[in-house]
Each structure stands twice: as C-alpha cells, then as structure tokens.
Amino acid sequence: xxxxxxxxxxxxxxxxxxxxxxxxxxxxxxxxxxxxxxxxxxxxxxxxxxxxxxxxxxxxxxxxxxxxxxxxxxxxxxxxxxxxxxxxxxxxxxxxxxxxxxxxxxxxxxxxxxxxxxxxxxxxxxxxxxxxxxxxxxxxxxxxxxxxxxxxxxxxxxxxxxxxxxxxxxxxx
Numbered sequence: 001x002x003x004x005x006x007x008x009x010x011x012x013x014x015x016x017x018x019x020x021x022x023x024x025x026x027x028x029x030x031x032x033x034x035x036x037x038x039x040x041x042x043x044x045x046x047x048x049x050x051x052x053x054x055x056x057x058x059x060x061x062x063x064x065x066x067x068x069x070x071x072x073x074x075x076x077x078x079x080x081x082x083x084x085x086x087x088x089x090x091x092x093x094x095x096x097x098x099x100x101x102x103x104x105x106x107x108x109x110x111x112x113x114x115x116x117x118x119x120x121x122x123x124x125x126x127x128x129x130x131x132x133x134x135x136x137x138x139x140x141x142x143x144x145x146x147x148x149x150x151x152x153x154x155x156x157x158x159x160x161x162x163x164x165x166x167x168x169x170x171x172x173x
Contacts (some may be wrong), residue, residue: 063091063094064091069084072152073106080110082121084156103129110123120160
C-alpha cells in the first residue's frame with residue numbers, strides 16, 4: 001500500500017527573524033501553545049509569545065560553510081579575519097544560546113564578532129549572537145548582531161552588510 005501526502009498534515013513554518021518561528025496549521029491559523037502544553041491552531045496572527053517557538057539545531061555542533069566563491073575560514077595561519085574564498089574547508093564550531101541565536105567559533109577557539117566595518121573576525125573571548133536561518137535543503141543564511149545578513153564576495157570579503165536576501169548570502173552547509 002502506498003501512502004500519499006495528506007494536505008491536512010502539511011504545516012508552514014515562518015521565520016520571524018528574531019530566532020523564533022511561527023507554525024501555520026492547514027486551517028490557515030497559527031499554532032499556539034497553551035499552559036498545559038497543548039498545541040492548537042487557533043490564532044489569526046503570530047503576534048504574541050504564545051505563537052512563537054525557538055528552534056535549536058542539536059545535530060550540528062560543527063559547520064562547514066561554502067558559497068559560490070569557496071569555503072568559509074580564517075584568512076591564513078595566525079590571522080583572525082574570516083573570509084569566504086578558501087579552497088579548503090575549515091570547521092566552524094556552533095554553540096546554541098537559549099533565545100534562538102548561536103555563537104560561532106573559529107578553529108582558533110575564539111568567537112566570531114563584528115569588526116567596525118561589519119567584517120567578521122574570530123578573536124573574541126566573549127560570544128556575539130548570530131541567527132542561522134534555514135533557506136532550503138542544506139542552505140542557510142546567517143544574520144549578524146547588527147541585523148544584517150552575512151554576504152560573501154568573490155574576493156573573499158565576508159561581511160554583515162546584506163539588507164535584502166541575495167544569492168551571495170546563501171551558505172551551503
């Protein structure tokens with residue numbers, strides 16, 4: 001016996017851009033969490049905390065990121081600048097926070113942070129929050145602490161400057 005997809009079992013996920021998601025039920029209503037833990041599709045909007053859920057990536061403590069220009073990694077031995085035109089992959093360590101953000105570390109065991117020009121450097125001893133937002137199968141975007149998407153350029157420049165989503169802000173993982 002073959003089983004097909006049941007349209008009454010398909011839900012939509014909306015990324016809110018703040019580390020939370022809202023889930024829309026097949027009836028067009030948003031799922032709401034009640035105090036009892038029951039989930040019900042009764043809200044017309046995702047305006048309150050009852051309709052917001054945090055997603056925590058638990059099976060990815062390590063990331064390898066790549067775009068059309070190459071792999072993401074440190075500029076070179078002893079350097080702290082992160083770039084996106086590396087020919088070899090480099091491990092990025094991922095630590096989840098409790099509010100939907102993630103802290104990212106380079107191979108030097110230092111946290112990523114934003115430089116004054118919005119470039120990414122891996123030299124901080126305290127974490128800065130980044131948002132990882134899935135955009136499809138094995139594709140994600142990264143939003144920096146300044147609210148902009150990380151954009152990769154052909155010359156390796158890797159900065160948090162993207163306002164509207166563009167292809168060079170999509171990262172394969």
